Amino acid sequence: GAVVSQHPSRVICKSGTSVKIECRSLDFQATTMFWYRQFPKKSLMLMATSNEGSKATYEQGVEKDKFLINHASLTLSTLTVTSAHPEDSSFYICSAIKGGTGLLYNEQFFGPGTRLTVL
């Protein structure tokens, strides 16, 4: 199989604090991981693409200084929401692919998501 975990599954924090979310590929090495955000009754929106050992590529409109992504190893990527505010409350989902990016689609394996609530 190809299992992706996320930690924590749920977090509540105060406005102004920073929160780190971990995404791990448990039984495979992931050269590329993706971070998505999902609003209620909305589709998943890609925030950024994270490649091991290099800087993340952010989608248009996503603040890179607010959503810090680190992909330090082939099995771990982290998303840190800095100086969180209530509007950052959302469901954050990561995914990982086994191979590199290219012309052919590589199946993404998704984590179960992290519910962030900022008070």
Place this chain on the structure above:
Amino acid sequence: GDSVTQMEGPVTLSEEAFLTINCTYTATGYPSLFWYVQYPGEGLQLLLKATKADDKGSNKGFEATYRKETTSFHLEKGSVQVSDSAVYFCALSDPQTGANNLFFGTGTRLTVIP
């Protein structure tokens, strides 16, 4: 730009009923189309896919046909079970905008009652 429009739910069906969840898309290039399923407490899982026009993806009794003329990829199952209760997402990837970038619909929650 690329987008996916998916039938809004929730959908509630009795066991053994016929299921259709509509999905239409717009894309710049020639996309691949997918249906993902999310069971409670789990991550999204690929249910089926089709990579070119007239392809039919199928898995676990679910089917969807890539219809280029109607830009659609409707999900169907002839006889649903309680275990099919989940949220279903239609998605596309477009090589012109990045083969690994997925564009998702809003998801449709299906509840099957005994």
